Each structure stands twice: as C-alpha cells, then as structure tokens.
Amino acid sequence: MNILQTLRVAVLALLRNKLRSFLTTLGIIIGVSAVIAMVAIGEGAKARVEESFASMGSNLLVVLPGSTSLGGQRGGFGSMPTLTWDDLRAIRTEVPTVKYAAAQLRVSAQLLSEEQNWNTSVYGTTPEYFAVRNWPPSLGAPMTDSDVESGAKVLFLGQTVVDKLFGPNTDPVGQLVRMKNIPFEVKGVLQRKGQSPTGQDYDDAAFMPLKAFQTKIQGGLQQYIAGVIYVGADSPTTTTRAQQQITNLLRDRHHIGPGTDDDFSIRNLTELASAQEQGTRTLTTLLASIAAVSLLVGGIGIMNIMLVSVTERTREIGVRMAVGANPTHILSQFLVEALTLSIAGGVFGVAIGLFGAGRLAANFGWPVLIRADIIVISVAFSGLVGVVFGLYPARKASLLDPIDALRFE
Template identity: 60%
Template sequence: MNIFSTFRVAVLALLLNKMRSFLTVLGIIIGVGSVIAMVAIGEGAKAEVQRSFDKMGTNLLVIRSGSAQTGGVRGGAGSQPTLLWTDVDALRKETQYVTKVAPSLRQSVQILGEGKNWTTSAEGTTPEYFDIRAWSFQYGGPFNDQDVTSKAKVAVLGGTVVDNLFGRAEDAVGSSVRINNVPFEVIGVLARKGQTAGGQDADDVVLVPAGTFAAKVQGGLRQYLGGSIYVGAASAEDTRRAQVEIQSLLRARHKLRDDEADDFTVSSMAEVASARQEGTETMTRLLAGIALVSLLVGGIGIMNIMLVSVTERTREIGLRMAIGARPGDILVQFVIEAVVLASVGGLLGVGLGFGVATYLSTEFGWATKIDPKIVALALGSSALVGVGFGLYPAHKASRLDPIQALRYE
C-alpha cells in the first residue's frame, strides 16, 4: 500500500468524525499554540534587552579610576583619580584591538536656557564618544577635535534636557545655554535613546568637549582625568582581547608592581548584557518546558482516541486484513492517522500561537518575536507526538486476529 493512499485513507477516516477529531487535537493545538506564544514572548524580551544594549553601544569597555583609601576607608571606584590624560593617548596609539577611545568626565550641573533651569549630568568627552555610545543626532551635530583642544564653549543636549529648557526642540540648536553660569552655544540635539539598561534616563545629559569641561566645569585636576575612559573595539571577540591588552598597558603605565592590585577597573558591557540575556533565556526555556508538557498531554489525548478508533473499526480492520492488508499495512495506516491528527493540531496550534503573539503585541505592546526555528520544532515535535502515541494503538490494531475482527459487533 503506498504512502499516498494511506494518507488519503487516514484523512478520510478523520473527516468522518470531524468534531471528535477536532476535540482530540485540541490538546495539541493548545500545546503548540502555547509553545509558539511563550517562546515568542521570551524571544521578544530577549530582543528588547539586546536592543537596549545596542543603543548603549556594543563592544564597549569602561575604564574607571581606582578607589581612594583614607585610614582603612576605601572610597569606591573613581574616588581616587588614577587615570591620566596621557593614558587616553596611549590607549589610542599603543594598542592593537582598541579602535576608539574617549574620556568621559561627569558632573552634576545646573543648566539655564530661555529663562528655565534644569539640573542634569554634564559629560565632557571627545567626538569619538558619539561613535562608541552609538549616539545619533536629531538636530545639528557633534563637536570636533578642534573644539576639544581649543576648549570651545559648545554643547550637545540630550532630549530630556531640551524638553525642560525649550518649548520646541528645533529652536535649541544655535541658542545659548549657561552651564554652571558659563555660556555655551548649543550645536546639536541627540536622538532619543530612552531608558538605559540600568533604568536611568539616557537622554538627561549635556555633552561638552573634554577640554572645555576640565577647564570650565570641573576645574583643576591637571594631568589626572577626573572620570572614566570609554573604549570601543571592532567585535565582541576583539572586546575581550582589548580588555586584556588595556589591563597590561595601564598596569605598565601606572608602574604597578606584580603584587599590587589594579588601580583601575575595566568593565565590559557585554558581560552585563549576557547576564541579562541568560535571565531571559532561562525564562524562555521554562515557558517552553511548560508548553512541551501540555504537548505531551495532547499526545495522551490522541492515544486515547486512537484506541477508541481501533475498537470501533475492528470490523474494518478485519476486512482489510481479509482482502490482503498485511499487519504492517494496518500499523502504518493507524500511525499515519495519528500523525495526521497531531500535525493538523500542530498547524492549527501555530496559527493560534501567531494569533496570541500578535494580539499581545498590538493590544498590550508586548515585544514578541516568532522564530521560524521554533515553529519548525513545534510542528516536528507534534508529528513526533503523533508517532509516539499512535504507535501503541496502531500496534494493537495490527495484531488483531482477522477472524475475530470480522465477527466483532
């Protein structure tokens, strides 16, 4: 008996009992549907996290000064300036894997503009910083290296600052603001990033050239850099190599002996990002696990109804055997019937999963992402459930004695 006719027989047999077939596969539909929907939610969350880290700038390393220690009290990272301005140049020139370097000096400042004031965080840096942090511009543009060396009084405003000082964002560029009472010309407005991965407002910031910041805002640390250094590398792989490279370079430059600890810290955003990813991945796996259990329950439903079907169709099985069906033919017929049942359930389940995912994202704004691999996996496992749970009833059918089966009432 060829596979196509077996298939046809299976489908026809199932169509004879439409309602029962549908109720039987309901378990599979719900199982597959929840696999698809759950994983879509999990993947969506993962993609969301990835996006927020991408916005922050990927392949990013942050070097912070060490801690001050006064009479046994340690001040925490950055409390003791140990990074030097010359470290910035050295990182740029004496490393292989570092592609971009930018200092970041931060201080809380008061900013005035158009008669309103706002307290925000000012950041002194160099033009490369915009690249490293993946900042883009809504209006205007960044300052240049010339502005850094000439200590030009120009500023780039974040969206939140603009909101609090100006009525309309397009009015900001070209106007004048006062930062700690020093007048600056606004040359650019940053495109919004929203929340940082840490939950802070990334747009509540004013960026000014590092030279200007050191001279006019922060004041006198001379050769020390009163902040951190942001470093960018070409790839995730290079970022790890750069981390090692930076460590040995700075240890050499700071003349640290082998038994002395680093007087700086190098932290990688990738580490934070991957920790987050792991969290969401665990969640996804958990959801998928629950969904798979419901798929199994669906399989038991199929086995149940297949057993009923074998009993009901005992005479038919007997007849088929009498006219020449081998036990293997009967086995294949019932297994295929179970597989068709489960696969149709799987297909409907995929539809349900798509529906739920779409509903959640349009109605509630949940991030969802449907992975074709998961769809294939769900369909594959539902077919497998069909084989697995169809095998026993099919075996039972194939072992029937044709004489008994023909006489069965």
C-alpha cells in the same frame, strides 16, 4: 495507493467523529500554543534586556580611576584621579583589541534656553565616545575632531534635555543655551536612547567637546583625567580579553607590583549583559519545557484515541485487508490519521499561540518576540508526536489477522 489517497481516507475517517477528533487535537493545540506563547514571552524579555544593554554601548568597558586612602579612611572608586591622558593614549594605541577609547568628564550644571532652564549632567568628551556608545545624532551634526581642537563652544543635547528646554518635537539646532553664563550653540541632538538597565535616563544629558569643557567649565588636572575612560572593544568576544590587556597595561604603567591592588578598576558591561541574558534564557527554557510537557500529554491523548479507533474499526480493517490492503496500507492509514490530528493541532496551536502572544503584548505591554524557527520547530515537533504516539496503534492495526478482524463484533 498514494499519499494523497491515504490522506483523503484519513481525513474522511476523522471527520466521521468530528467532536472526538477536535478534542483529541485540543491537547496538541494547547501544547503548541503554550510553546509559542511562552517562547515569545521569554524571547521578548531577553530582547528587552539585550536592547537595554546595547543602548549602553557595544562591547563596552569603563575604566575608573582608583580610590584614596587617607589615614585609614578609604574613598570609593574615582575619589582619586589616577588615570592620565598618557594612559588613555596608551590604551588607544597599545591594546590591539581596543577599537575606541574616550575620556568622559562630568559636571552637574544648570542649562538655560530662552524660555526654560534645566539641571542636567554635562559631559566633556571626544567624538570617539559616541562611537563607543552607538549614539549618533538625530538632528544637526555629530561632534568632530575639529570641534575638540578648536575649543568650539557647541553642545550636543540628549532628547530629554531638548524636551525640557525647548519643548517636545522642536529642532533646537543653531539655538543658544547658556551655561555658567557662557553661551553655547546647539550643534546636534542625540537619538533617543531610553533607560539604562538600572532605570537611569540616558537622554537627560548634554555633551560638549573636551577642550571647551576643560577651559570653560572645569579647570583641568594637568596630566590626570578628572573622569572615566570609555573603551569599546572590537567585538563582543574580545571584550574580556581587552579588559585583561588594559589591566596589564595600566598596572605596568602605574608600576604596581605583584600582590598590590589596582589603583583603577574596569567595569565590563558585556559580562553583566550576558549574565542577565543567561537568566532570561533559563526562564525561556523553563517555560518552554513546561509547554513541551503539555505537548507530550497531547500526544498521549492521540495515542489513546487511536487505540480506541483501531478497536472500533477492526471490522473495517478486516474488510480492507480482504479486498487487498496489505499491512503497509493499514499502517500508513492509521499513522496518517494520527499525523493529521497532530499536525492540524500544531497549525491551530501556532495560530492561537501567535494570537495569544499578540494579546499579551497589546493588553499587558509585555515584550513579545515571535521567532520563525520556533514556529517551524513546534509544528515539526507536533508531527513527531503524531508519529511517535501514532505508530503503536497503527502497527497494532496492521498486524491484525484478517480473519479475526472480519469476525470481530
């Protein structure tokens, strides 16, 4: 008797009690669809967090200058410039795990186009900055080293600024924008980046080459950087090491002895991201384990109904044994019945889970991410539930004495 014949016998037996088979399967259907939907929601939330951190920049460290301390009144970070251009060069060249480092200077300024004006943050920086932040232009050209060296009066606008100055869906490349009465040519529009994890709009910003910024907008501080340094480590795993190496380098360069506070600080955004991710992962695990419990309950339902079925069909088992079924035939028949119930439940559960996740995404705007491996695992797990909970009833059937089974009323 091959597996196809066994399967056919099992399916026919299940179809004889359609409603009962369906109700038994329902437990697994609910369990699996819950797992699929819950994991999809959890993964969606995780993906959203990851995305918002990725939009800040990859493997990002931000080095801030230190604080002032005047007559016992201590200012916040950045209140006193302590980072020098030499520090920036040293970070770039002397720390092996650093891939990019760029200064970012900032003012708040009013920008004017032909028709409109808009107040936004204007940053002076170098091309590396865009590499650190994964932020290429969607229109026009990227910032180049020669833009910086020549002191070109060009601007790179965030999408929000473009919308406010030129209107949505316009191409402002080549147009003039005035700032402090100095005309700047729009050379590029940066890709839309969305919101920061704290809700700040990344696209409400304009960038210009560092030299033009220093000469036209904000007079420099000679050797000190009047801003922060963005650092990109070469991989997520080296970000924390890079942080340590930069700390050591800067303490050394600034002649800070042991036991004295740093005169700078480094923000490690990767750590923040992984902490957030950890949170959503815990949520996913929690949701999935609740769903798995319902799968377990479904399995108990299968076991229950298989035990009833074995008792009801004792005579049938006796007849099958009398005409030549051996214990393995009987065992596999009932096991395959349990498996058919649970796998059918798994397949329908996946379908309903996917549908439910889709509805949640469509109706409530929840971020939902379907993972193929979860689908495979769910179906496999429901199959496992079928085997585990089907084995005892099937074994009970196979161990029946043929004479007792034939006499059973």
